[in-house]
Amino acid sequence: MAERSDVDLLEDLLARENRLLSAYEAALRREAIDVALGETLRDHEQEHARALEEALRHTGRRSPRASVPSHELTAALRSRASFARYAVDLEAKALASYAEAAAAIRNPRLRQPLGSIMACEAAHEVALRESLGDRSLVD
Amino acid sequence: MAPSLTRREALGGAAAALVLASCGGGGPPPSTGPPPGSGAALLGSLLALEHAVVAAYAACEEVLSGDTLRNTRAIAEQERAHVIKLQGLIRDLGGEPPPGRSAAEYARTFPRLREPGDALAFAEDLEQRQVRAYLEALAELPDLGLRSAAAEIGADEAVHLAAVRVLHGLPAAQGPFVTGAL
Numbered sequence: 001m002a003e004r005s006d007v008d009l010l011e012d013l014l015a016r017e018n019r020l021l022s023a024y025e026a027a028l029r030r031e032a033i034d035v036a037l038g039e040t041l042r043d044h045e046q047e048h049a050r051a052l053e054e055a056l057r058h059t060g061r062r063s064p065r066a067s068v069p070s071h072e073l074t075a076a077l078r079s080r081a082s083f084a085r086y087a088v089d090l091e092a093k094a095l096a097s098y099a100e101a102a103a104a105i106r107n108p109r110l111r112q113p114l115g116s117i118m119a120c121e122a123a124h125e126v127a128l129r130e131s132l133g134d135r136s137l138v139d
Numbered sequence: 140m141a142p143s144l145t146r147r148e149a150l151g152g153a154a155a156a157l158v159l160a161s162c163g164g165g166g167p168p169p170s171t172g173p174p175p176g177s178g179a180a181l182l183g184s185l186l187a188l189e190h191a192v193v194a195a196y197a198a199c200e201e202v203l204s205g206d207t208l209r210n211t212r213a214i215a216e217q218e219r220a221h222v223i224k225l226q227g228l229i230r231d232l233g234g235e236p237p238p239g240r241s242a243a244e245y246a247r248t249f250p251r252l253r254e255p256g257d258a259l260a261f262a263e264d265l266e267q268r269q270v271r272a273y274l275e276a277l278a279e280l281p282d283l284g285l286r287s288a289a290a291e292i293g294a295d296e297a298v299h300l301a302a303v304r305v306l307h308g309l310p311a312a313q314g315p316f317v318t319g320a321l
Contacts, residue, residue, distance in 0.1 A: 040312065047315035099294050102277050103286035111286070112318070115274040115293055119317035122297035123304075127311035135206050137302035138213040 006110070007059050009101040010052055013114070016094045017049040023073055023087060032076070032083040037131055041087075041124055048117050055110065084132045091125040172234045178280045179234040185272055185289075186225040190239030192265050193218045197242065198249050199258035207255060207306045211262065214299045221292050228288060259307040266300035269293075271318050 004012075024042035027033040033041075076086030098118030102111050126137050173179035196215035203211055226236040239245075252258045273293030280286045301311035 040310070044312060044315040051316075095294055099290040100287070102274075102293075103283060103290040108278055111277040112274045113316070115277050115290065116316045116318045118290070118294055119270050119274070119297035119300070120312055120315055122294055123301035123312035123317070126298060126301035126305060130305050130311065135209070136213070137210050137305055138217065138298060 004104065006105050006107055007056065007061050009105050010056050010059070011061070013094075013097055013101055013117075014049060014052040014056065016090075016097055017045050017052060020087075020090055020094060021045040021049060022069060023076075023083075023090060026069065026073060026077060027083050027087070030077045032078075032080055033087075034080070034131060037127060041127070044120055044124070048120070051113070051117070081132060084128050088125055088128045088132075091121050091128065095121045095125060173232040176281060177232050177234075178282060178285045179229050179232040181276055181279055182225055182229050182232070182285070183234070183237050185276060185292075186222065186229065187237055187239075188269060188272060189218055189222045189225060190237075191245055192269060193222060194239070194242055194245035195249060195261065195265055198246060198252060199262055202252050202258050203255055207259070210302055210306055211258075214262075214302065217295055217299070221295070224288065224292065228285065256307070259303055262303045263300065263307060263309075266296055266303055269296040270300055274318055 021042060024033065024038050024045060028035065028038045028042065072086060076083045095118060098114055098121060102114040102118055105111055105114065129137055193215060196211055196218065199211055200208060200215070222239075229236045250257065250261060252261060270293060273289050273296055276289040277286055277293070280289055297317065300317075304313075305311050
């Protein structure tokens with residue numbers, strides 16, 4: 001697989017953050033998530049997106065545009081349980097992307113901060129599993 | 140504003156600091172083996188911490204029960220897998236993985252765990268230190284393969300930290316950046 005540039009990695013992460021942000025905003029509007037949990041997760045993703053945009057600005061790149069809501073999101077918004085399962089999947093994918101980027105990014109000063117966001121996404125996954133009543137919090 | 144610590148954090152932190160001090164790694168560097176800068180020494184420090192954490196979970200299990208015990212056993216199982224992974228990485232670099240200490244030696248450095256809350260506070264602090272150690276390793280390890288392994292294990296530790304917090308009745312996520320910001 002071809003090596004990806006730092007900008008490519010950051011843009012990919014920002015796209016994932018925007019997807020998560022849209023999902024939590026939609027879930028809050030449709031009452032498909034507990035308000036306190038949804039607001040916390042949304043606020044965290046906003047902070048992550050802001051930090052990534054700032055890092056991208058230093059590279060001279062514009063932030064990627066927001067994407068339209070997916071079919072899967074629309075279907076997931078039917079109930080709290082289906083949304084939580086959908087969000088667990090999104091968070092797991094984000095976690096994997098951050099783990100990859102934190103190791104691969106060439107700028108060593110960005111590795112630890114990306115790891116710090118990775119750790120937050122891991123916590124989101126656990127919080128969503130708890131909201132599903134899952135008694136097994138660790139895979 | 141000056142940062143403040145709760146009593147629980149202070150107790151857990153002090154106990155975990157003792158555990159860290161007991162991890163070993165303070166001896167002279169080996170005369171043979173991987174060259175300086177290979178990452179082997181850093182991996183050895185992470186391994187020493189993992190050994191101590193495995194012993195700590197065994198101590199915690201004595202005062203835990205039910206779902207909490209089931210979850211901490213699952214965590215301890217993953218910590219044992221991290222030990223094996225790190226041992227393999229160190230050997231691949233031509234090094235000799237540091238052995239762990241005996242259960243009795245570790246036990247002397249652990250706080251007295253009288254109830255589940257003591258065990259979970261201790262576990263939370265150890266997991267926090269592990270997350271921080273792996274994130275610091277990301278910045279220092281010289282090789283992409285080693286950094287990928289550190290990121291993967293660090294992600295596991297972040298899940299453990301969040302799970303322990305939930306088991307302790309705390310929110311899973313403490314903030315948007317677990318140990319620092321971009």
